Amino acid sequence: MEQPRRTLAKSVNTKFEDPESSSSSEEDDEEEEEEIEQQLADVTFGDLQKALSNGSQAVCPNPKEEKKGRRANKNRPMEVSSKKPVSRFREVIQAPKKVVRDPRFESLCGTLNVDGFRKRYDFLFSKELPAEKEELKKQVKKSKDPEVIEELKKRISWIDKQLKSESAKRTEAAILAAHKKKEREAAKQGKQPFFIKKSEIRKQRLIEKYKNLKESGKLESFVEQRRKKNATKDHRYLPYRRPDHPE
Incomplete structure (x- = not known):
């Protein structure tokens, strides 16, 4: 006896689309x-x-994110939300920052040429400072106020120190230049160069100083002043006699 065939009913969902909605x-x-x-x-x-x-980063920006407002001009003040509390140290005026440059350590300013600098500003030590010193001496003679006289004497003392220091620097520069010239000539002949020490430069400077004093006839007075100065220094280290010590 033949069994009746079982048919599986399949639910088919049919959709009818409107041509206007599809477009x-x-x-x-x-x-x-x-x-x-x-x-x-x-x-x-x-x-x-x-x-x-890796696909971890989204390519398209999120439309929900609010774009930060930008200023039309960088010199205008920033717009801050009124909902957030204002900081106590808030910068109210955005002033441009001043960039301070030290010409001694800036490559933009170039390298220092000591000889050229000394030649360009030689007029200060040869004309300006000596003329100012003479004018200050005249003012000291005319003035009667002790405080003004004291200030003028301090200025004269400072000028003397500057002139003395510049003279010593010039002498050392001349000694160093002569030594370099001598060593260049020796290097051309195949000899090994010798670099002079600062102590040797000071020694040669003293020799030049004594030579100049001897030529001008002021060597004896200079030696006498130096002897008195050294004697005063040595006298401080001598032991004093006690007041109760018998003679």
Whole structure:
């Protein structure tokens, strides 16, 4: 006896689409594609590579994120939300920062040429300071105020120190230049150069000083002043006699 065949009923959901709704959905899809293309046009190449490598970074920016407002001009003040409390140390006026440069350590200022600098400003030590010293001496003679006289004497003392220091520097520079010239000539002949020490420069400077004093006839007075000065220094270290000590 043949069993009746069992038929499985399948539920088939049939959808009837309206041609007008299908056309509107296609237009929406096209608009979405155009928006995506515009968003991708603003994405950098580095972000695209990161997104393709691991997929952790979103390529398209999130439309929900609020864009930070930018100033039309950098000199205008920033707009701050009134909901947030203002900091006590808030910078009210955004003034441009001043960049201070030290010409001694800046490569933009070039290197220092000591010889050229000394030649350009030689008039200060040869004319200006000696003339100022003579004028100050005249003012000391005319003035009767002790405080003014004291200030004038301090200025004269400072000028003397500057002239003395510049004279010593010139002598040392001349000794060093003569030594370099001598060593260059020796190096041309195949000899090893010798670099002079600062102590040797000071020694030669003293020799030049004594030579100049001897030529001008002031050597004896200078030696006598130096002897008295050294005797005064040595006298401080001598033991004193006690008052109760018998003679």
